[in-house]
Structure formats: C-alpha cells, structure tokens
Amino acid sequence: MKTEILKVLRESGGYVSGQQLCDSFGVSRTAVWKVIDQLKKEGYEIEAVRNKGYRLIESPDVMGQAELESLIDTRWAGKTVVYAKETDSTNIQAKALGEKGAVHGTLVVADRQTAGKGRRGRRWTSPPGTSIYMTILLKPQFLPSKAPMLTLVMALSVAEGIMGETGLPAQIKWPNDIVVNGKKVCGILTEMSAEIDYINYVVTGAGVNVNADSFPEDIARTATSLYIEGGVKLRRAQLAASIVERYEKNYEMFMETEDLSRLKDPYNRLLVNCRKEVRILEPGNEYEAVASGINDTGELVVMTADGKEKAIYAGEVSVRGVYGYV
C-alpha cells in the first residue's frame, strides 16, 4: 500500500484527505497514518493539515521498492522491483532470481554493491548513496546469439534517460558505456544463462554515477558523475524509472525485428565514436579506422585506411578513441 499512497500523493500534487485514502484502499485511518509515518521516516517530507489532509512537500533522493514502483510507469519492465540497501551485485541477484523462476521484467536495484562487476569479471566501484545499480531480468524467446544486442538496447535507454532527466549531452561509447563530456558515467553488463538454442534468462545491469562529487584518484581521469557535469543533485529513483520506461519502449522496438534495425538511427546519433578515428585492437593486430556507426546486429562498422569497410563484433576487439579516453 505504501507504493500506492505515495503514488496518489505525488500525482495529486496538493492535499489528499485521509478519508479519501481510507476509501481508496479500503483501510482504516490508523493504517493510513502508519504508512505516512513510515514514509516520513524514510525521508519524505509530508505535511498533515486538519480538514485538508496530507500533502507531499518534497521527495528526497530515496531509493526503495515503494519509491521505484510508484514512479515506474510501464506495462512489464520493472513491474516487480526487488530492492536491497546492500547486495553483492545486482547482476548476481538477478541471475539467482532467474534460476528461481522470477518473471520477465523483474528489476533488481541496490543502493550499494559489495562485489560490483564490470566486464570480464573486473571490479565496478559501487559506493552507497550516490549511484544507481540496477539490473533487469528478461526471459526472451529468441536465440542466445541475439542476446548481446540487449547491451545496446540498454545503452540507448540510459543515454536517453539521462538526457531526458538532465539535459546533459549523454553519448554512447560502443558497445557498453555511456559518457558525458568524454568521461564515463555508466557501464552496462549483459549476462545470460542459455542452452544451445534456448535462453534460460538474460540479465542486463547498468551502473550509473549520479550524485557523486568526486572519484578515487585511479578512475577520476576517466569517470565522472551527472552531478559533477551538471551541477545538480538528482533523484536517483526518478532517473532509474525513466531509464526503465525507455528500455521497455526500446526493447519492444527491438522485438519487432529481433535486431537493431529500428534502433540503429537513434543509437548512431548518440554514438561518440561516430565519424571518429578509432583504434581497433584485435588479438595480435592493431590499426586505426573511422567508425561510421552500428549495423542492424550491433556490430561497429568501420572504414580502414585502405578504404575497406569492416563490421566489428564486440567480442573480438577493443575500440579506443585516438584522442583521450573515448
């Protein structure tokens, strides 16, 4: 009921009488009062005025199941939110839920990760209170070979969500990072459990640097936060909800063709590598080329120095910008 009351207060914008809340949810005045009290304890500023009712004055940067569920306006993505103040990694938790039969679209969110993961088992620094650590669990019907494209679907959704909520010029560094002003604000990691021709489940996690005001020295050169770049502290749950809503929309566009043909243009418009020189690091081979964007299956299309076009699969190479980090 916490989720619902929060939603009613937020959507009304003004006062909502206690009686109205009682009637809406078929509960007693005391029950309503208890929920309001809980919300206050979590940090929400709620005014109670006799003969007028309750009013939500301010939603602070609260992360929690009720906050997220009351904000996420979707049909299936994030309709079930599993929130933890602290967890090992939201990807690990989402995979465990996948093993136990959790539904398509389940969203796992944490305020802090003790074993945050980047690609290839690298560590992802995950301090509390300032970041979004979120993972969505899917059970798609398509072939396992198509799953890597979900990283790009999420990348597009995160970039769009950041731009929508902050106006900052978020860009995608192919295939799985989001950068603002050339520095990383988000990394994305897709993992799946699959048979030869059948996906048991697939999880896509995103770690977004939102309100941090500084970074450890070893990553400060390449990492930034939306607060550092924009100067405004954000409500993380609002941004997470915005990302999930865009993800649902983008995923459905993806499913129409089971590839990126409908998302390619918006993706390429946000691609930081586009029309830039990139350095391709193949095993035992390194060369420069000019990237022109992704193709329908998410490969990066580049033009080599001898004028040949090549499509590069994320698994086979690393791509570095020639100048600076991106």
Place this chain on the structure above:
Amino acid sequence: MKTEILKVLRESGGYVSGQQLCDSFGVSRTAVWKVIDQLKKEGYEIEAVRNKGYRLIESPDVMGQAELESLIDTRWAGKTVVYAKETDSTNIQAKALGEKGAVHGTLVVADRQTAGKGRRGRRWTSPPGTSIYMTILLKPQFLPSKAPMLTLVMALSVAEGIMGETGLPAQIKWPNDIVVNGKKVCGILTEMSAEIDYINYVVTGAGVNVNADSFPEDIARTATSLYIEGGVKLRRAQLAASIVERYEKNYEMFMETEDLSRLKDPYNRLLVNCRKEVRILEPGNEYEAVASGINDTGELVVMTADGKEKAIYAGEVSVRGVYGYV
C-alpha cells in the same frame, strides 16, 4: 584416503598387507581398518587374510566420490568429483558450483535426480540405482558462440565410452543424443553463463541409461538401456570414468583449433543420420533432405531435393529420421 586405498587394492589385483597401507599413507592400523570397514559397508567385497592382508574380490556397481576418483585417470577432467546420492539436477549443481568459483574440470555426479532436465526445460526421468547423471564444469577462454560445439564433443565421448566398455554399436543422433539399435540411451545438455564475449562457465551434462531393465510406457518405444541392449549389467562408475577420460582427450583436440575440424571424422563415422534421409523442421517449413555429416563448426550438412547443400544449425531446426525414432 578412501580413494587412495581403493586405488591401491584395485591396481594390485592381489593381497596388500595392512602394514604396507599404513606405511604408504602414514596412518595407523586402526585407521586403515576403519576405511576397509567403510568400503565393505558401501558394498565392496574385501577379503582380509592373516599374514597376507587385504584383497578386493569384487567392485560392485557403487557410485560415489572415492569410487569415481579412484577410477578416473586424467590430468584435469574430473580431478574434483562432487557426488550426491540425490540432487535436483547435476547441471543445476554444476552451475551453482560455477557461480562459486569451482575449478575447470569439476565433475558433478548423482545417483538420482529429482528435477532432471532435458533440453528447453523438458523433464528427464532420473530414477536411482541404474543411470549415470554427470555434468562437467568448464571455464574456457573462447567466445560464447563456440560453446554449443561442446555438446558434440561430449556426444562423441559418450559414444566412444559406451563402445569401449560394452562393444555395443553406439551411434550419435545429431546433435545431442546417443542411440543404440535406434533407441536413445543418452541425452546431453549444455548450458552456459556468459557475457557478450566472455564465458563465465559452461556445463555439459549427460544422462546415460545403463542398468535399467525396463522403462515407463510413455518412453519405452524410444528409450533403452545398455543392459537391455547388451544383456550385461555394468559398473556405472567405470563407464563414467571412461567417458570423462575420452572427454578430456577430445576436448584437447577441440581446443587445438577451437572447432570440430579434428573431431569431425570420428563424429561423422558414428553419426546415425549420415547418408540418411532426415526431415528438417524449420519454423514454418518442413522438408526432407539427405544428411552428409557435420562441418567444422558442428552444423549438420544436408543435401536438399533440388540438389542444394545446406548447413543446419542446431538452434534453428529439429531433425527427425524419416523412419522410426532416429
């Protein structure tokens, strides 16, 4: 120490003095006696003769960690055996061990599965006492797209193991079944946990019908056991060890090229579909063709009625023999 004493007794073939065992393992007479007593309780017939020592008269069909470890003669495959009298599914257990960082080559074996799995989440009937349920956990360095080939590596190893231990004409039904006289004796299921370009771990499970003397009515038409076909009860641990040993060898051949080019010929010699009419069931399309064998990546190469050659990927089609089950 149970594994080691069992090994010494088996390898000697005759009497081994208690003193010799004490000296070999640096333990007391009582300790040796206790192990011998345990082995007897598990069903081993061990004779103890004064002034001569202990002699292993008969190894019954015991499945267990010590039995398996004392029989498996490999460098890395199955050097760690995790045995359970009963488990949900050896694939599920192997995946859980993979999450926890178990080593490459860990072998999970059970006498009974309560939730045995076939492909696409189908049930695999798993009664106790007569079958092998085994899963090997690998942590390979190659790309996830190559993992499906491991099903074929295991299929070849199981077929070779059965032929080596029983002389029965085991054949492979592409991609993942082993048949004897046209009926199924083994199914294989590969599952993996992976990132876009990185395998966290991959498990390949095999369920082998060994000593069953009958099958439930609904599967009796298509399933059989090695006992039904050969008339001889087998020691399951011996067969499991033989399969693991061949798997190690075949996997190493696979790794030389990271494809099936070195295993293609032995695989095709055992392929029941070879030079047979097969019915290809593509989504929304069904036709007959003649199979000629697998190619380097494990696809089934067929010749269609209009003389065209096609390579069929396991994920995209089902293949049925035109006559009967296979």
